[in-house]
Amino acid sequence: MEAHNGLSAKIVEEAGFRGLWASGLTISASLGLRDSNEASWTQVLDVLEFMADSTRLPILVDGDTGYGNFNNVRRLVKKLGQRGIAGVCIEDKLFPKTNSFIGERQPLADVDEFCGRIKAGKDSQPDDDFVLVARVEALISGHGMDEALHRAEAYRAAGADAILIHSKLSSASEILTFAKHWERRCPLVIVPTMYYGTPTEVLLEAGLSNIIWANHNLRASITAMRETSRRIFETQSLTDIEGRVASVKDIFRLVGNAELEAAEKRYLPARATAKAVILAATGGDLGELTGQRPKCMVDIRGQPLLRHLTDTLSNAGIREISVVLGYGKETVQLPGVQTVDNDRYAETGEAYSLSRAIDRIDGEAIVVYGDILFRDYILDGVMAAQGDIVLAVDALGAKMKPPGRIRDLVRADLRFSGRYLDDEPAHLIEMSSDIAPEDIAGEWIGLARFSQQGTAWLREEIALLEKEGLLDDADMPLLLSRLGAKHHVVIHYILAHWLDVDTLSDVGDAMNFI
Template identity: 70%
Template sequence: MEAHDGISAKLVQEAGFRGVWASGLTTSAALGLRDSNEASWTQVLDVLEYMADATTLPILVDGDTGHGNFNNVRRFVRKLCERGIAGVCIEDKLFPKTNSFIGEAQPLADVDEFCGRIKAGKDSQTDDDFVLVARVEALISGQGMEEALRRAEAYHRAGADAILIHSKKSDAAEIFEFTERWANRAPVVIVPTMYYATPTDLFRQAGISTIIWANHLMRSSIAAMRETAARIHEDQSLVRVEGSVATVKDIFRIVGNAELEEAERRYLPARPAVSAVVLAASGGELAGLAAGQPKCMADIRGQSLLARLVGTLRESGVRNVSVVRGAHKEAVALQGVRMVDNDRHASTGEAWSLASARDAIRGETVVAYGDVLFRRYILDSLLTSRADVVVAVDTLGATQSRPGQRDLVVADRRFSGDYLDDSPATLRRIAQDIAPDEICGEWMGLARFSARGAEWLREEIAALEAEGLLEGADLPALLTRLAAKHPVRVKYFTGHWLDVDTLTDLAEARNFT
């Protein structure tokens, strides 16, 4: 399968292919250049080095004409071997090359001169397993089957390990004629870009060794990037595209962030672990769920809502998770988390539940409602904030009301609407009874406290307790009190989270990835 850089090579391996075709066309296109040797062979080598580092699959390089005469070929082959490349394919055309599908009757190299390139390449390889594939362009240039067979035999005698026979017809008839007459004297490679409708099993039956799918990752990425760019330009917003593109989390997974995190644990000084307290004591049953099933345990495509939430926390490095449960507590269970019981859940509020787990509020701490889902980038943004207390606020909450909306936010500065706007905003109040013209957004039920911020939080819990207000206080009241004494940073986001209160919300959660 074609690849043109490190990440596309990783995707080829992930898809299950047995080898990578480092296409000259798509490597050039990725650099914004034409497929006419405009990228120097040293630039191509740089790309190949990244690809070889990115995958354990063998890479067959589209070497065009060999980047010159025999001397260029032998140096190129040596450099490929140094980088662990499995092989190169060179074509019997003139340098600089022209793509096979441009124009008609392209001139071909002299057979003896091209055989010299093949011999030079084989003499220069430093790896016994390195392969050199000779690409025959006679059918493409209109010189016919006899010339194709004559050239293939000459290249085979010169030492080519395999023959790539190329065709631009829409059916595979001349490919099958070639393979029948060639009689498998050396392995045959094909590129069915034009005759793609031919079933692959027919190629197997014809004894063809290798099929190259030559340029389809590049072509598919161009289509996707063009559509995304046009939509963002039209909307001046990411709202329509964010749910349809690969997540940043997927990029981290593909490029191997997990290995880096493991290496950091091995080689860097240990840093204090981040803890989390998840509030799931109220139960909040949903109509339609089994009797006695708290909504935090509602099924979201084979995982509970709570498991999805905790999974997002762990992906962001939050390992020590405490869950405060109450209603139907026997039904709230999740491996690897600490359960804290609020047996007074029926007569107390969220602040009391948080106080039940106050021993977990030590060092950097995340506090979250147990019935919310959010994209990981939102949590990552809070975790990288330098503020001692930071809350996630959805700007859509200022414009789109919904039933049960209670965590409305007033801050000292509204979101400007600019995607790059990161000017600091400070919390003034979170409540339900806020005038529409004051609303800056809706709190997502997610907050992060630094070690110092966690101290402030414990102090405010103690103050509520001393004043006899802890039992009835909710988190908006607690955060509002905290904001009156200390700076509480507001981080604005636009959507990409869910508060699961209704069956409609639950249906949306099952499509939330």
């Protein structure tokens, strides 16, 4: 499968392919250049080095014409070997090359001169496993079947390990005819870009040993980037983009951030990481689904709702997760998660549940409701936002839900503007279920981050609620409103891409969300 840089090489390996095609067309195009040797061979070599470092798969390089005569070929082969490249394919055309699909009856190299390039490459290869593939352009250049067979046999005799036979017809008739006459004298390689409708089984039965899917990753990325750029330009918003594209976490995974994290633990002094408390003491009212178990254990596509939530936290590097349980606590079986009991769940509120776990958090901490789901990027944004207390607030939430479904309405000193960059951060003024419609800035989704200072303030406020006799009945909106009256509680605005599971209809939505 085609790859044109280190990231696409990783994606190809992840898909399950057994080898990489480092395409001259797509490497050139990814650099913004034509496939006419505008990228020097040393520039291509730099790209190949990143690809070789990124994957364990063998890489067959599209070496164009070998970048010159026999002397250029043998230097190219030596340098490829030094970088761990498995093989090179050179084509019997003149340097500088022109892409095979441009123009008609392109001139071909002299057969004997090209055989010299093959011999020079084989004499210079770093080890016996290095492969040199000779690409025959006779069919695609309109020189006929006899010329193609003549050239292929000459190249095989010169030492080529395989022959790549190319055609630009929309059917595989030329290729199948060539294969029949070739009679498996050495391995045959094809690039079915034009005759993609031919079943692969037919090609394999004809004696073709390797198939190269030559440029489709780059072409797919162009389509995706063009559409994404168009949408963002037209809407000046990311609302319709986030959730449709790969997450930043996926990029981190592909490029190996986990390995770096492990290395940091091995070689750097230990550092503090955020902890999390999930509030999941109430049972919820989902009929039979919550008859014997709490809402957080309702199955969502084969995993409890709580597992999906803890996975999101773990993806952000949060390792110490405590869950406050009450109703049906004996049904909660979740490896790697600490639990705290609130046996008074029926007569107390969320602030009391949080107080039960307050000793589990120090330093930076995440507090989150146990019945919500959200995209990874939302947690990333909350973690990265500046502030000692940061709340994720959906600026559209109050408009998207029916009356009576929203309890955590937010009034802020600054509404969401819709601009990418706001000079001033927004701060919480009040959170409750009773805010005048004209004052509503959004809905708190049930996700908050506290810095070390923010955690200290949280502890103080819970202690004050207890001293005043208000702790048992206090909910999170009251607790956060009291904190907002004394300290800067920062609002991190989001636009959808989350949901809370309160009704049976929400369970269905959660299935689709996952």
